[in-house]
Amino acid sequence: EAACGPQSGLVADSLALLATAQQHTTAWDGPTTGPKASPGKLVVYVAQDMRNGGVLGVSQGVQSAAAAIGWKLKIIDGVGTVAGRVSAINQAVALKPDGIVLGSVDAQEEAAAIRAAAQQGIKIVGWHSAAAAGPVQDPPIFTNVTTEAVNVAKVAAAYALQTTNCTAGAVIFWQSGDAIGIKKAEMMRDVIKACGTCKVLDYVNTPLADTAARMPQNTTSLLQRFGAGWTVGLGINDLYFDFAAPALRTAGVASSGPPRFISAGDGSVAAFDRVRSGSYQIGTVAEPLHEAGWQLIDELNRALAGQPPSGYVAPVHLVTKDNIQFDGGPKNIYDPDNNYERHYKAVWGSTAR
Template identity: 45%
Template sequence: MKCTLLALACAGMPLVATAAGPPVSLAPGAEPVASNRLASGSLAEAQRVLDAAAKPAAAWNGPRTGPPAQPGKHIAVVGEDLRNGGILGVAQGVREAAKVIGWNVSVFDCGGTVSGRRKALADALAKSPDGLLLIGPDARAIRAGLLPYEGRGVPIVGWHVAPTAGPVAGTPVAMNVSTDPLEVARVTALAAIVQSKGRAGVVVFTDTSLELPKTKANAMADVVRACPGCTLLEIVDVPISKNPEMMPRTTRDLLARHGTRWTHALAINDIYFDYAAPVLTQAGLANDAISMLSAGDGSAAAFLRIKAGTFQSATVAEPLNLHGWQLVDEMNRLLARQPVTGFVFPVHLVTPANIDTDGGDRLMYDPANGYRDIYKRIWQRG
């Protein structure tokens, strides 16, 4: 299959980079070729995709009916790393919704480590919860730790725990709540291509220890590869949990290696830019010298950078608080012995032009579509 500019992914392009290693995945040719090789129609179509993604939140198209609240439940929440703004935002949404539905919630932090995941799952199980919500850990990687929950009949719902939304095959996770990660990746990469008029020099940051980040990074890289005038300079593997210690040096090394050829940074999470942006400032770069675009999650820090025009120009923000409410609703359905909805919320691109809408004034993407009242009516808790 031949890749085109708007392709989501092409086969046979695995991620094997390391942060300290040489360029891993280069587009053909050492330098970007003339931008006129990219058909104007392709750029126009890419712009239409971006315009659709940047629109204000549409009217609610999710569930409107379901079981009433199953009150008095104790729910364990296991977060991959609460230092991550996306994971913290979802956890806060869960707490908000749980208060409405009448549940007690205990939160356990994995700290982004293997040992931390084992401990968090064991500590949560010791509380004998009625349900388990996973926020961020890879469901297949922690499958052994989930089996005791399955053995006790404890329902499990996750957020960003697999590369696609829906049930996670081979695990007890009944529903993975997420936007479409391939669409998130496509919109992010297309935004860089349109910004550069088809001449972007791109570095992609990912975490190859987790399947979802690998999926998004591969998809972004393939869209860049399909742009004839763009150059995929490098795919860089920095574990999300090791951003504070690794990203400053990694950013300096990339500047030394690529210089002005590096025009756009794409990352699977805003947290990478928390530690890259200060290095770019220290290096004396103008705020628009390198444009940063994130394929998730829409952290408060990312909103501040976009508002200030400090390197970051866009984030494909997850509706973190809404997803917290959806997690609670999906769990409530399981506790009522009803099926999950499988609802997938549309992708949204946050830019300087729309950042003050749909919660942007509060430094978050919180769709103004009345989802809280709708869920309250479903649970009959309004």
């Protein structure tokens, strides 16, 4: 970032976050104290859609953590529809579990069903159920586990600055009706605008559900409009680039770009492949999906023991070609090398397997 010159305010703040986000994660900065394992509980994981890589990855973490703490787990798939999610929560409540884990199920959309579950004394935790980490008052969610969306966006945008020496010509891809996504997109736009020598060329609202149909045409038309002036594509999700990359290839753009893509979430398998092979995408801010699953089980154990949530928020991590050999990268997932399983088992005590 030396070529960017001295920076202040938002740009300096974002570049500082980026420096930390690019490091190999070895130190555990999560909880080291908490209640011992409550034995023999039943937990239900209600998935927004098990086809979604993030939702699936968290479910795998929840599964291994539930086995370690000695709990029974049932997974119910909301199959990506509102009706499916309502039915999944109702089925979960009917099982009379001790706890429910919401996997990317929006708290406000499902407020009535969540309130009904809470009224029966079921403890509820969420992953990506609200825009911010921590407790949700209404509907009552003991705690919501997520990285800080604003910091994810700052890191992605800062990497656009760093890799273009603060000359980014950026196009930002986002979708309406998605609180977390909008927050990320607006922050990326703010960082690019705060860099005086950068430009936001376009701010493109494309629903993630329509990427297959829309992104090839979007990409071709942006190339025609901006040519080599389009140096960076920033997206709220890797999915945009699944369909933009082939369109660039068809248009004869070299895999090293420009443009080059950076995603502000969540680190899909395809994104890891592109980053590793240097194929258009140079970075993805990946969520620690398995670790989040362990945190969700730990938070439920705190709720069942009548203790407050841990307050832990996992730090933001950017996967690039320079660090992809660490932290689960070879397996196409961000899984920090910080021994989180061992630390959580130590908190839960001797009953933990």
